[in-house]
Amino acid sequence: MLDSERHIEHDRLATPLRAYLEKVLHTRVKVRAWGGADGLPVFLARGYDFAELVIERIACLVMSFHGDAEPRPSNIEKHVRQVRNVYEGPVAFASSSMSSTFRDRLIEAGVPFIVPGNQLYFPELAIDLREHFISPAPPKRDQMAPATQAVFFHYLLNPEDWPMPVSELAGHLGYSAMTVGRAFDELAGFSLGRIQRSGRVKLLRFRSDPKTLIDSAKTLLTTPVLREHRVRWRRDPEPLQLGGLSALGELSMIDANELRCYAVSQHEAKRLKGDRTCEEVDVYVEAEARLEVWRYDPRLLSRDRIVDPLSLYAQFWNDPDERVSGAAYDMLENLEW
Structure with missing residues (x-):
């Protein structure tokens, strides 16, 4: 040829x-x-x-x-x-x-x-x-996948930056473009937004303002916490994000009278254990802190030393302790949208 x-x-x-x-x-x-x-x-x-x-x-x-x-x-x-x-x-x-x-x-x-x-x-x-021509649509999830929730919260916390292309948002959140693209599809599947294309650029336009969306989507939210450990410090850690009831106590009137709680990503949790910054303990009185390991990196959405309020709301809005769920609701009401 x-x-x-x-x-x-x-x-x-x-x-x-x-x-x-x-x-x-x-x-x-x-x-x-x-x-x-x-x-x-x-x-x-x-x-x-x-x-x-x-x-x-x-x-x-x-x-x-x-x-x-x-x-x-x-x-x-x-x-x-x-x-x-x-x-x-x-x-x-x-x-x-x-x-x-x-x-x-x-x-x-x-x-x-x-x-x-x-x-x-x-x-x-x-x-x-x-x-595409014969397969049924995948079953609809009852709750958001962790990456989908991170994308959703990014919009709620930064609506002025949206709509944002898949590739740009992937850079902000540290996910692959494929993962963010699937998150867009899932959010559209929940009827929270609609997909729009401009040439090769894929965008998601949400259907309402942040306050309305978080109220309507709360049953779709999942706790960001994958697991929790009680730990004792072997040496002073680098600054970590306050999480759990410690963070809720900073953002509401609830009294977080317990061990200081910190939120870390799965990667950070492995690092803290690997370099022997901390060790897990079984006896409560020996513990110096609680370490929450999150499904997504808590630093992605946080603007200071405390985890973002929407992830806290996802964690506590349906807590069986009415004092805790009430504090989560009050925190959300006090947000400046």
Whole structure:
């Protein structure tokens, strides 16, 4: 094949691939020509078009047959295996259409594949099969996922910054663009907002003001606390975020007459234990503090030494102790929206 013809075929493969993957994965996808075809057997180099994808800094190769009669799934499996001997990274087969039988045989053979606009199966990238034309919608969650709640609270605390593109918000919160994109979809699924697209930019526009939204969504909230430990300090820790009843006591009239409580991310909890800043104790009288390990990093939404009030509200609004739940309600009422 002439270079000019191969360039045309590459563009025909690259354009729909990029558009489809960016829509599904909610992140930018780079597609570039692959120069390694010369190292393949002649029948592969001439029979397939190749495009290299870069998704979230992960490179992978896609190969698409351009002859008249597409090979059988068993042959495609052999061809993909041969390409893997040359390319150091995941390899997938791409086609403009695919029957369910053909698809099932590729899955049985362990061959990743992409059908732009319809199907995606790429286990090596932790991407599951999506069939838009026949698959039922995923079951609706009863509560927000931790990342979804973090995105929701970011809007409630910073409405003047919204709507915010997926990529920009991902940078603020430390999540991948794919995670933030899924959070947008989940919030839209809860009817708290609607998805809007401007070219490749995906936005979420919330349907109401922050005060109204938090009131209507409180049953969807989940406590940010994954687990709690009583600890004794072996040396003075770096400044930590006040959490739990200690934080609620700072933001309401409740008397937090107990051990000082701090909130940390899962990563920070491992660090504190790993560098022996603290040690867990079983006996209450030996404890010097409570350490709450959060599902998301409490520093993402906090503006000072205390965790953000919305995460506190999610933790305590339905507390069985009416003094605590009442203090959480009072704290929310006193917020300046």
